[in-house]
Structures are given as C-alpha cells and as structure tokens.
Amino acid sequence: MSSTRMTPERESSSPLPVPSPLPQLPVASAADATPAPVGAALSPIRDFLSKRGSGTVADNSFATVMLLCACSIFAIVLFIFVILVVHSRLSLIQFGWKFFTRQAWDPVSGDFGALPFIYGTLATSLLALCMAVPLALGVAIFLTELCPRVLRAPISFLTELLAAIPSVVYGLWAVFVLVPLMRDLIGPFLYKILGWTGFFEGTNFGVGLLTASMILAIMILPIISSLTRDIMNAVPNSQREAVLALGATRWEMIRIGVLRNSRIGIVGAIMLGLGRALGETMAVTMVIGNHPDISKSLFAPGYTLASVIANEFSEATGDLYLSALIEIGLALFLVTIVVNAIARLMVWAVTRNAPARVN
Amino acid sequence: MSTQPLSNQPRPMDFESKSMRRNTALRSATNYFVSGLCILATVLVILPLIAILFYLIYKGASSLNLAFFTHIPAPVGEEGGGMANSIVGSGIVLFLASLMGIPIGIAAGVYLAEFGRGKTLATAVRFTADVLNGVPSIVMGISIYSLIVVQQKHFSALAGGVALAIMMVPTITRTTEEMLATVPHAIREAALGLGVPKWRTAISVSLRTASPGIITGCMLAFARVAGETAPLLFTAFGNQFWSFKLSEPIAALPLQIYVYAISPYDEWHRLAWAGSLVLIVLIMVSVTLVRIFANRGVLKGGS
Numbered sequence: 265m266s267s268t269r270m271t272p273e274r275e276s277s278s279p280l281p282v283p284s285p286l287p288q289l290p291v292a293s294a295a296d297a298t299p300a301p302v303g304a305a306l307s308p309i310r311d312f313l314s315k316r317g318s319g320t321v322a323d324n325s326f327a328t329v330m331l332l333c334a335c336s337i338f339a340i341v342l343f344i345f346v347i348l349v350v351h352s353r354l355s356l357i358q359f360g361w362k363f364f365t366r367q368a369w370d371p372v373s374g375d376f377g378a379l380p381f382i383y384g385t386l387a388t389s390l391l392a393l394c395m396a397v398p399l400a401l402g403v404a405i406f407l408t409e410l411c412p413r414v415l416r417a418p419i420s421f422l423t424e425l426l427a428a429i430p431s432v433v434y435g436l437w438a439v440f441v442l443v444p445l446m447r448d449l450i451g452p453f454l455y456k457i458l459g460w461t462g463f464f465e466g467t468n469f470g471v472g473l474l475t476a477s478m479i480l481a482i483m484i485l486p487i488i489s490s491l492t493r494d495i496m497n498a499v500p501n502s503q504r505e506a507v508l509a510l511g512a513t514r515w516e517m518i519r520i521g522v523l524r525n526s527r528i529g530i531v532g533a534i535m536l537g538l539g540r541a542l543g544e545t546m547a548v549t550m551v552i553g554n555h556p557d558i559s560k561s562l563f564a565p566g567y568t569l570a571s572v573i574a575n576e577f578s579e580a581t582g583d584l585y586l587s588a589l590i591e592i593g594l595a596l597f598l599v600t601i602v603v604n605a606i607a608r609l610m611v612w613a614v615t616r617n618a619p620a621r622v623n
Numbered sequence: 624m625s626t627q628p629l630s631n632q633p634r635p636m637d638f639e640s641k642s643m644r645r646n647t648a649l650r651s652a653t654n655y656f657v658s659g660l661c662i663l664a665t666v667l668v669i670l671p672l673i674a675i676l677f678y679l680i681y682k683g684a685s686s687l688n689l690a691f692f693t694h695i696p697a698p699v700g701e702e703g704g705g706m707a708n709s710i711v712g713s714g715i716v717l718f719l720a721s722l723m724g725i726p727i728g729i730a731a732g733v734y735l736a737e738f739g740r741g742k743t744l745a746t747a748v749r750f751t752a753d754v755l756n757g758v759p760s761i762v763m764g765i766s767i768y769s770l771i772v773v774q775q776k777h778f779s780a781l782a783g784g785v786a787l788a789i790m791m792v793p794t795i796t797r798t799t800e801e802m803l804a805t806v807p808h809a810i811r812e813a814a815l816g817l818g819v820p821k822w823r824t825a826i827s828v829s830l831r832t833a834s835p836g837i838i839t840g841c842m843l844a845f846a847r848v849a850g851e852t853a854p855l856l857f858t859a860f861g862n863q864f865w866s867f868k869l870s871e872p873i874a875a876l877p878l879q880i881y882v883y884a885i886s887p888y889d890e891w892h893r894l895a896w897a898g899s900l901v902l903i904v905l906i907m908v909s910v911t912l913v914r915i916f917a918n919r920g921v922l923k924g925g926s
Contacts, residue, residue: 550884
C-alpha cells in the first residue's frame, strides 16, 4: 500500500520513466554502489540507480537510532546504579560494610543498620515461597498435563488476572480481609496446633510477618506458575510418550518425563518469584506492622527493605538518614539484579531451543 | 519354560503378579493422590482471586456515586468528596510515561528483532531488559527522586512520568521483539526485493504486520504501571487538589488509594474500595478493548 504511494514521488524526481530498468540491474547497482558516480554522467539509468542506492544513509541512521534506543536499556541500569551509589555515599562512608550487620535504627541519633530489614525481607520472602511454590507447581502441572482442553484457557486467564491486580489493591484487600482473618481465625488456630514450636508466640494483632508472607505468596503465584507452565510445555511430547510406553502412570510420567527434565527451569522460575517477593513494596508495607524488630515469632510485626523506604523516605530528615535509606535501595537493587540474572539464565537454558508453544 | 503345558503357565506369573498388583495399586493410588493435590492447588489459587474480585465489587460498587468522579477529596469529617483529581492525575502521569516509554521500547524491540539477530549485543540487551523487568519499582522511585526531585527541589508530575516510563521500556521491548519475530521472513524479503529500503521495510512491513501484538504489549505495560504506587510515592507525591502543571506534585489513583487505605477513617476506606474498583475496571477495560480492536483488525494498519 505504501509502495504505491512512494512510486510517483520517485518518478517525478528521476529523469527516467520507471519501467525501463531491467530486472537484473537493481541487483548489480546494489553490489557496486561506489563505482556508480563514475558512470553517472554517462548513463541516466546508472544515475537513477545510484540515487536509489543512497538509501543506505537512511538505513544506517535508522539502524543507529534503533541501536541507541536498545542501548538505553543498559544506560537505565547503569544510571540507576550510579545515582544510588552517589546519593548513598554518606552512609557508605559512615558505616561501611557494617551497615548490613548492625541492628540499630535510630534516626534521631543518626545510628543506622539494615539487619532488621534484611531479616524481615528474607523471612517474608522465604515463607511466601514455601506457600506459593507447591501451589504454583500444582497449578502448572494441572494446566499442562491434567486439565481438560476446555478449561485450560480460562484457568490460565484467571491466574494471569491475579498478576494484573495492582499491589496496592492487594494491600487494601489484605488490610480489610486477611488481617481480621489472621487475628480471629488462622492465628489462634496456628497457635493451638503449632504453638509449641515457638514460631507463633506473642500478641497476635493480625499484622506481622505471616500476614505479609501470605499476601506475598498470592502475588508471586501467577509469575511462578505461568513460567513453570511455559517450561513444562517446552518438554517434547515424545518424552512423555516414551515414559508412558514403559507402563508408567500419569504421575510417574510427569515426575520422570517432565519434572526431571525441567527442574533447572523450574528453579529459575522460583528464583524469579523470589526476586519479585524481595522487592514487593506496597502490599507488604500495609500489613507487616512496620517495626524494626528481629523476632522469632511470625506474629510479630516486622519491616522489609522495600517497606522501610516506602514508609520513611518522604519524611526522612537529615542527609545521613536519607543516604541510609538510599543505601538500602542500592542493596535491594543489587540483590534483585543478581537473583533475576541467575534465574533468567536458568529459565533460558531450558526454554531456549523449545518449539513454539501449542495453545 | 516353553515346553511346559499352557495350564501351568500362570503359576510362576501368579507369584509375581501379586506383588505387582500391590505395586500397581500403590502407583495408581499415588497417581490419583497427586492429581487430586494438583486440582486442590488450582482451586486454592483461584479462590483468593475470586475473593478479591468479589470484595472489590461488593465494597466498591456500593460506594461509587457521581461525586466520586466529579469532586476532589473532602476534608476529614466532611461527607462526600471524590477522587476526580486522582483519576485525571493518573491519566496525565500515564500519558507522560507512555509518551517517553513506548517509542524507546518499540525502537529497542525493532533493533533486537530486525538488526540484532544473532549478535552478542542483542543478547545482552535482551538479557538486561529481562533483568530490569524484575527490578523493584521502589528502586526506580528513589533513583528518579535522586535525579529529578532533588535537582528541582520539589516533587513533580514529570518525575512520576519518567519513573513509570523506565518501568514500561523493558516490557515493551520484549513483547515488540517477540511479535516481530512472528512476522514471516517472506514478507520482509518481498519488500526488500521490490527495492524498499530496510528502514522502510522495518516500519511499513514488519511493524505494521505485527502492530496488533505490539499494541497489546504496550497496553499490558501500561496496565502494569497504571497500578504502581511505590515509584510515585517520592516522585508525583500526590495532591489533594486539582493540578495540571507538570512541575508540581500531582494526584494519582494508586497513591490516593494507599493514603485512604492506611487512614483510620471509615469514609476514606469506602473511597479506597471505590478507587480500587475504578482502577481495576480501567485497567481491565483498556486491555480488553485493545485486544478486541487488535483482533478485529481495526488497528492492523489499513488495506
């Protein structure tokens, strides 16, 4: 369609009617574009064709612009890193590496340490993984191996809908539904059953590490399950058939034929979920209780790296306070980059040569 | 063995089949047990989703009224008030973000699919985009705060837009690349064979053919950042009044929901539910509309 629009312009700019060039000629001109100016005076055909060859300038500049845009992604990562380092230098100089092992968090006297936040982040993320991974694997197995074809699309759609709900809405739901549920029902029940372990002690306000882990688990479920599903879909069907032909039951086929082959990718998917959980901010901030404590009890309020930034950044007075918060951000950035990079490599290792997904 | 009469054959087999039968029963029991667990897991995953959607509609719909869409927030203690400024503010910030994020994202995707095939640089870009996608949004927030807000010495809509734009780029790049990869090579070759320059081929042939998928990808990125709160906390900051200036703090729907949700007032909780419902409906409707249009071919690029 566009070419028809272009042709008249070319005709008007060239001294020659278009139909005359032979089919072979454009090819030849593309090959020796440089000698063309010599013959330009001699042949109007050459002249016309060499003008057409000047598209290389446009081509090259277009490619360069696209390349620059692609490189802007490197620039973004580099820029985030540099800016975080520059703005956290006060705290980097003041505390050094000890920043990450100190337990103090006293904005008034300018004493900062990140250990309570690291503990809170790790505890909530790992707990969330413990809850989300079995469920996500179950959903992925169900969707790839067991599910009737009719149900497959709607269930995938529903689980992906979970991913589209904003974090703040999860937080809102958690504050008004999950927290009362934890306070009045799940918490007392857990205390009765597992109180002897010491993990469920102290006053149960409903907000705390456990509630935050639960909402995190719900939020990272879709990413783990959809990635695991893609990875399991990448296992060739012949492998399933081979295991079934040996007389395996369906579960044995899944275990031997599918799960064993995709375990690297599944670990990668779980790590990507971990990366999400580490950096998740709003929902966690709303239900974790926001108290920089290290406590064995899961009912106790905690604090995560991301939620301390969200809560205290805009009211941070003093350069050192701000700088300490930015250093926490820097730590979060580096940790998520490393976790994500490893996870991506693992997922790629499995799905790279996979055939296109059916359905 | 083969000389034995046929009637004797089952005897040695019988001994074997006893343990085999037990084994088979166990195996098939395991099979059913695990299948049941998988189904249970699926139900457990879908339940909270339905619970969340149900609560949103139940709590949100009853609090929606005309004032919600036409009024700015009322002071504490006063009845009424709405989130009109937040809806408009969200729109402005998202428009800014799309203006910056979409062209860069698509261009990077075009590079990956059209120019960088098989190059190490392209692999590195792809990898970095994937990794950048997983960087927490709050990190974007504090970097843009440090870069723009600290320099300008005040929060601004522009800073919010930049933060969201950075979050859109990797998603759009990857979907654009994947969509361009599905365009058959024969179409590109046909265009190139007719003497169309390569840049023109990339724009008029590849991009145009893949445009429904790319638009969907952009909408998904848009929907993802539309609900982001963390990066806006320190960039757009929020505003209780009307504001249209790009250099001033601006209200945004997710920010306002956050403020209302952690407040102690019932009236504000009501507004938070209504706001969440509006936010989700806006996200879902925009995604669905674009999907429908893209499928119908309205946006497929003429002819």
